[in-house]
Amino acid sequence: MKQFGVIGLGRFGITVARALAKKGLQVIAVDSDEEKVRIASEFATVAVQLDATDTTSLQKVGLKDVDAAIVAVGEDISASILVTMICKDFGIPMVISKATDPLQGKILAKIGADRVVFPERDMGEKLAESLASPGIFDYISVSKDYSIVELSAPTTFCGKTIGEVNIRAKYGVTLIAIKHKIPGIDERGEPTFTEDIIIAPTSKDEIATGDTLVLLGKVK
The missing domain is CATH 3.30.70.1450 (Regulator of K+ conductance, C-terminal domain)
Structure with missing residues (x-):
């Protein structure tokens, strides 16, 4: 069964995580916010509160072994870039990163994101x-x-x-x-x-x- 990692549980991240779980797929949901993790724990295979920029912590929860990672921490540009780089270093086959503006999108693509999405722009x-x-x-x-x-x-x-x-x-x-x-x-x-x-x-x-x-x- 395919396994997905969702890093960042804002509106976009939680929506993606819930949709994947509804399809019967395994989801590792990660965020630093306790309440968001609690909500995700109701449907995710694993929901963990941790600092997503901590490589060791991400390894411990099994993120290194997922088939695809969704980096949904677009509001924090530095964290978004760092987490994307960590996911690529893990060798995750598909890394999808959320961006909030074209410049951030270009940077994420440059550092190796396999796909960059703009949820707010696309929905607008x-x-x-x-x-x-x-x-x-x-x-x-x-x-x-x-x-x-x-x-x-x-x-x-x-x-x-x-x-x-x-x-x-x-x-x-x-x-x-x-x-x-x-x-x-x-x-x-x-x-x-x-x-x-x-x-x-x-x-x-x-x-x-x-x-x-x-x-x-x-x-x-």
Whole structure:
């Protein structure tokens, strides 16, 4: 089973640690704050309060043996750099470091971080994209050139098959999934909706009112 180390349990770190634990993966969670460690202990395999810049302490909790380390101490630039260097010296196969600004990101990349993430910036861009584009529920950048969006099916598409709409030829995007809302009634007689997802729909699949289209396209 893969094992992950999460160093720094702020909002970003604790979210990553919890998400990994929910997937049944082993998580070593580390922070100097007692309360944050207590919260992480509820779901992490190991949760330890220690100074993340202390190489010996990190070795003792098994961080040297993880498959990937997430360095989430972005607010403290010096600590972020030092912990990233320690993780690389440990020989951890994948070191992902959080940065709060481009300069810090460049430094982390220079000292060997395999991947640098900007949670606040990325979330801000994602929110701005959804606010600026009515009908877009979600927006995910998958690379420098491509993004995935979840878009409410336009009324002109409803009642037509994918072949009839011809999305790829007309709009230059690929439809990778359709989310259908299926109406139903719960135990109390109240109306409910369940979601049915068609992955890689064919040209014969029909788009219905209320559907959500999951599209992959090139960023312009």
